[in-house]
Amino acid sequence: MKPDISVIMSVYNGEAYLEEAIESVRNQTFQNWELIVINDCSTDSTADILAGLSHKDERIKVHTNEVNLKLPTSLNKAVSLACGKYIARMDADDICLPERLEKQYGFMEKNSDVALSSCRFLTLKNGVYASGGAGGRCDNDSLKAMLLVANPILHPGVIAKAEVMKELNYDTTLTCTEDLELWTRMVMGGQKIEILPECLLIYRLHDKQITSTTLERQHTEVLRIQNRYYNTLLREMSEEMQRFYIDNIYFKENASINKYLEYAKWLRSTNTGNFKKNAVNYALLEILAEYKRKGVSKSDVIKAMLKFNPFFLAKEILRRKKAAKNDIKKCRKAAATLGLKKTSGTNEYPIFEK
Numbered sequence: 001m002k003p004d005i006s007v008i009m010s011v012y013n014g015e016a017y018l019e020e021a022i023e024s025v026r027n028q029t030f031q032n033w034e035l036i037v038i039n040d041c042s043t044d045s046t047a048d049i050l051a052g053l054s055h056k057d058e059r060i061k062v063h064t065n066e067v068n069l070k071l072p073t074s075l076n077k078a079v080s081l082a083c084g085k086y087i088a089r090m091d092a093d094d095i096c097l098p099e100r101l102e103k104q105y106g107f108m109e110k111n112s113d114v115a116l117s118s119c120r121f122l123t124l125k126n127g128v129y130a131s132g133g134a135g136g137r138c139d140n141d142s143l144k145a146m147l148l149v150a151n152p153i154l155h156p157g158v159i160a161k162a163e164v165m166k167e168l169n170y171d172t173t174l175t176c177t178e179d180l181e182l183w184t185r186m187v188m189g190g191q192k193i194e195i196l197p198e199c200l201l202i203y204r205l206h207d208k209q210i211t212s213t214t215l216e217r218q219h220t221e222v223l224r225i226q227n228r229y230y231n232t233l234l235r236e237m238s239e240e241m242q243r244f245y246i247d248n249i250y251f252k253e254n255a256s257i258n259k260y261l262e263y264a265k266w267l268r269s270t271n272t273g274n275f276k277k278n279a280v281n282y283a284l285l286e287i288l289a290e291y292k293r294k295g296v297s298k299s300d301v302i303k304a305m306l307k308f309n310p311f312f313l314a315k316e317i318l319r320r321k322k323a324a325k326n327d328i329k330k331c332r333k334a335a336a337t338l339g340l341k342k343t344s345g346t347n348e349y350p351i352f353e354k
Helices: 018-026 046-056 070-081 100-110 140-146 162-168 178-188 212-233 239-250 257-270 277-293 298-305 310-337
Strands: 005-011 033-039 060-064 086-089 114-125 128-132 159-161 192-204 351-353
Touching: 005 018, 005 070, 005 100, 018 033, 018 046, 033 046, 033 070, 046 060, 060 070, 070 162, 070 178, 086 100, 086 162, 100 114, 100 159, 100 192, 114 178, 114 310, 128 192, 128 310, 140 192, 140 277, 159 162, 162 178, 178 192, 178 212, 192 310, 212 239, 239 257, 257 277, 257 298, 277 298, 277 310
Parallel strands: 005 033, 005 086, 033 060, 114 192
Antiparallel strands: 086 159, 114 128, 114 159, 128 351
């Protein structure tokens, strides 16, 4: 029987978490799937783990690269092999919650105009769990605007129409930003993207995920991607604006409220209709929320907030609080199902630990 969903995964030396990740796919309430795993020349016990699991479940289909092709090329290979109506992404160190595929399949079937959607998630780092993305907007217009300043789509939580993925594919010239490039290219091509506000994945974080070398490469790649996005839907950023953007807006390594205000003014004046006004204001407000979390003074944040329409600001703050409350409630329910406990603390988002 032809699968409804093709789950695709590329793995390189993933022995630590691979079996747990694949078992979380096998334990789905939705059963009509295939899992296509590309073993990208692993040198650890990955091949043995995959052999055992594929022998146990014929829906698991393993393909081994003759040379190390890296993630984008391996994912394109998996996409080309997929037989499902939809393609879902999964990483070798993450965990699908049991209803992930069922709920995502139902969402895509109900919303036939959506080309791609992602989900809410729990992050896992050093045995500690936290809610991910709580309170953020999920609609296409807001995500389209958010892509101007960040990547709001969780890559391993994605499900998309197979026909769209097969037509577009990942850019194999990129090394660590292939997902952002694909999302922006989808939007520029008129495809609709959304987020299903259900907690459906445990996303594992590592201390050394971003090394100094990777970060420098990310800067270069993100700027290349975002220059094209801005040039297509807004207008070209000056060299000075690009330097500020990459350090202060996208990666938020530094924060200058005065320069942020200049950027916000430029962004609003440049938008001639490709983005809804309130969606742009939402994206700008999200930057301030992140600035606040990174320690920017309350007085500077308030200074910037005063530049927003007060009616929009009040409405958005209330919306965000309500949405965050609902998202966190769902994360708590998911955590309880997994046998996790909430710790005490004053964090903005609740923390969970085993």
